[in-house]
Amino acid sequence: MNRPFVFINSAMSADGKISSRDRRQIRISGKEDLMRVDELRAASDAIMVGVGTVLADDPGLRVKSRILREKRKDMGQLKEPFRIVADSNARTPANAKILGPGCMIAVSYSAPEERLDRLRSGCEIIKCGTEMVDLPGLMEELYNRGVRRLMVEGGARLNWSLIELGLVDEIYIYIGGLIIGGERAPSLVDGPGFRNSFPRLSLQSVQRLDEGLLLQWELH
Numbered sequence: 388m389n390r391p392f393v394f395i396n397s398a399m400s401a402d403g404k405i406s407s408r409d410r411r412q413i414r415i416s417g418k419e420d421l422m423r424v425d426e427l428r429a430a431s432d433a434i435m436v437g438v439g440t441v442l443a444d445d446p447g448l449r450v451k452s453r454i455l456r457e458k459r460k461d462m463g464q465l466k467e468p469f470r471i472v473a474d475s476n477a478r479t480p481a482n483a484k485i486l487g488p489g490c491m492i493a494v495s496y497s498a499p500e501e502r503l504d505r506l507r508s509g510c511e512i513i514k515c516g517t518e519m520v521d522l523p524g525l526m527e528e529l530y531n532r533g534v535r536r537l538m539v540e541g542g543a544r545l546n547w548s549l550i551e552l553g554l555v556d557e558i559y560i561y562i563g564g565l566i567i568g569g570e571r572a573p574s575l576v577d578g579p580g581f582r583n584s585f586p587r588l589s590l591q592s593v594q595r596l597d598e599g600l601l602l603q604w605e606l607h
């Protein structure tokens with residue numbers, strides 16, 4: 388199967404949480420780390436999140452720095468990275484910031500048509516999978532549309548599915564200097580969890596940034 392190079396970028400607290408017990412977005416990264424995230428976005432063909440992240444954070448997922456946007460153009464990439472939501476049941480709100488030119492919502496064939504109709508003017512709809520988005524199928528579709536480098540910005544359940552399916556090549560984890568706590572607060576990877584065989588990572592780099600640490604891991 389052809390698929391893009393896939394990497395996850397996430398910020399977590401010192402205790403491994405990516406948001407609070409009430410799924411509220413927490414500023415974990417400092418200024419330096421946010422600049423690094425913007426650079427990763429600018430160097431990607433597409434950026435993807437799960438609909439849980441859209442509902443919790445309402446992210447824009449655009450390249451923020453004008454200099455980086457211009458640099459992309461100089462390198463022949465005339466458009467900004469695609470913004471993609473894995474959204475099996477088309478729950479993305481019709482006023483979500485992610486919508487607009489360059490946005491694609493991947494839904495399953497069971498997504499209600501009336502919800503799709505609300506979204507159609509703001510995005511392209513990609514249908515794949517019967518009940519849930521078929522992620523390997525989506526990867527192939529994105530590859531066929533020219534996506535070679537895909538950045539995944541969470542959340543916890545999408546991270547789980549991609550890792551479980553062996554679709555992730557690299558993970559950047561920024562560990563910030565705070566503790567969030569809470570058994571129900573999302574961690575980097577949620578889902579049911581692995582039982583016997585645990586994916587192994589090899590450490591590529593460690594860097595001190597702001598008041599935290601950036602780890603770059605490669606998946607075997």
Ligand SMILES: NC(=O)C1=CN([C@@H]2O[C@H](COP(=O)(O)OP(=O)(O)OC[C@H]3O[C@@H](n4cnc5c(N)ncnc54)[C@H](O)[C@@H]3O)[C@@H](O)[C@H]2O)C=CC1
Nearest residue numbers: 397398406410437438439440443520541542543544545548
């Ligand atoms: N600190 C950080 O770097 C980040 C933190 N977050 C936090 O993560 C939380 C959101 O994470 P989650 O609730 O886990 O939602 P999520 O963003 O992982 O989305 C999960 C949803 O994606 C959809 N989906 C479609 N196909 C799927 C598939 N094959 N596998 C899994 N999901 C699929 C489903 O509707 C599922 O409910 C929020 O609280 C947000 O603030 C999110 C991104 C980054």
Ligand SMILES: Nc1nc(O)c(N)c(N[C@@H]2O[C@H](COP(=O)(O)O)[C@@H](O)[C@H]2O)n1
Nearest residue numbers: 398413414415416444446447448449540
């Ligand atoms: N890198 C990083 N650091 C944090 O502290 C964060 N809370 C997040 N969250 C992710 O960034 C998205 C927001 O994107 P926009 O600024 O709206 O473009 C959010 O949805 C999470 O994916 N990331």
